[in-house]
Amino acid sequence: MSERRRGRAVSDVVAFTLMFGIILTSVGLVATFGLAELNSFNEHQKIENADRTFELIARSFDELEESQATVRTEAIELGGSSITVEESSSLTVTVRDTDTGTTHTESFPLNTLQYEVDNRLIGYENGATYRVRTNADGGIINRDPGLVCSDGQAVLSLVTIRAEEDRYISGSGTLRITGRLNDSSLLYPVSDTDVGNASAADQVDLQFTFSGESRAREWANHFDRAPGDWSVTSQTDTSVTVRCGASEDLDHVYVRRSIIEVSYS
Template sequence: MRGNEIARDDRGVSDLLAFTLTFSIIVGGIALVSLGGLGAFETIQRGAATDVAETTMVGFAETTSDHVRDGAPRRTTSIKLQGHGLSQRSSGINVTVDGDSTVIQSRSLVRETDSGTDIVYTSGAVFRVQREGLVVSREPSFRCSPDSAYLSVLTLTGQTNFSAANRVTLETSLRDETLVSPKAGDAPSAATVSVNVSNTAYPAAWQRLFERNAPRWKPHPSESYTYRCTGIDRAVVHNTSVSLRTIS
C-alpha cells in the first residue's frame, strides 16, 4: 500500500516537471517567434523606406531634367527625408572629343538611408548603391548611335549637408547652359567620344551603367572606367548648371 502511494507521488512530480518543461518550451517559442517577427518587420520597414527614398530621388531627377529639356528657370521637389541624410559630394566626368578633353565637375546629391543604402543623383542618373550590389534606377542622357554621340550633363552647385525627419523642399535654379563641344562656330563633326568616370563619386555605378545599360559605349582597351563611342560623324556635349538650395 505504501509503495502505491510512493509511486503516485513520483508520477505527480514527473507530471509537474513535464508540465513545467512543456510550458517553458511554449513560452520560449512564443518569445523567439515574437522577436523574429519583430526583426523581420523592422527589416521590411527599412526596405520600404529605402524604396520610397529611391522613388523620390528619381522624381527629383525627372524634375531637374526640365532645366535641360525646356530651359526652365526654377523647379521644386518636395521630399520627406524620414531622418535620412542628404549631402553633396564632388564628382567629375572627363569627356574627350577627338582628343580634346574637358573635365565637368558635375557633383552628386546623395541620400543616405538607415539601411546602409545610398541613393545617388548625378548628371541626370540615379543609382541605388547597397551592400548587395548596384542598381541603375535612372539613366542619364548619354547617347551613342551608329552615326552620332550626345551627352547632356547636369552640374549641381550650392551646399547641401543635413538630415531631417519632416518634409523639405529642394529648389533648383538654372544658372548656365554651356555647349562644351563643338566650340562656338565649329561644326559638330567628330569620329570618337570618350567618357572617363574614374573621378566620379561612384565609378563602379557608372561602370555598371555603361556595361549593362549602354552597350554601344565600348570599354577603352587601356584606360579603366573609360568608355568610347566610335565610328560616328558628329557629337554634341552639353552642360547645364543649376544651383540647389533647401527650403525647410
C-alpha cells in the first residue's frame, strides 16, 4: 500500500472515530439533560393541572356554600401523586363589642383537601386554594376566600372540610372528588335584638392554627395584601391572628359556617 493510501486510510479511521465520539457524546448529553428537562416539564404540567382542578373544586364548593347545589363532583388526574383530607387547621372566631367589653367566640376545625405532587402541596382550605413547598418557606394563596371586611361590614363565610372516609388516595388514573353540603349555620348574629345582634359588634378576630405543614405565613401574607380593613395582629410558626375592623368600628357583622363532606370514587 502506498504512503498516500495508508495516510488516507488512517485519516478515515480518525474521522470515523471522532464522528462516532461526537455522536456518543451528543446522545449522552440528550439523555442526561433532555430527560431532565422533560421530567421538569411533566412536573410543571402536573402542578398547573392541579392548580386548575382545585380552582374548579373551589368554585363547586362555593355553590354548595351558597345553597345553589347540594352535591358537586370534580375529577383530578393522580399521575402517581396523592390526595387526602388533612385535619391540620382550625379557626377561632372572636366577635367583640369594644363599647361593652362583651365577646362572642366560636372555635372549630377547618381542615384541608390536599394534593401532593413531588415536593409541593396544593390544596383547598376555608374557601381558598393554595400552593406551598414542603419543608420550605415558599407558598401562596392562589384564590381568595369568602372573607369580606369593608365599608363598616364584616361578611365572613367559613368552611369546614370533612372526609366521609379516612382515606389517603395515591396512584394513577382519574379520581372523582364529590362534595356534599352537610350543614350551614349562622354563627353571628346569635339574636336579633339582644347582645349578639349584627350591629352589636365593632371588631372580629380570626385565629388560624395549624399542625403539621403550617400555612400561617401564607395566610398572613394574604391578609397583608387583601382589600378592606384587615390587619395581622400576631403571627407564630404555627398560627396567625387577623382583625377585621382594625382602623374603624364595624356597623354589622355576619359570620356563617358551612360543613362540606368529601368522598372519592
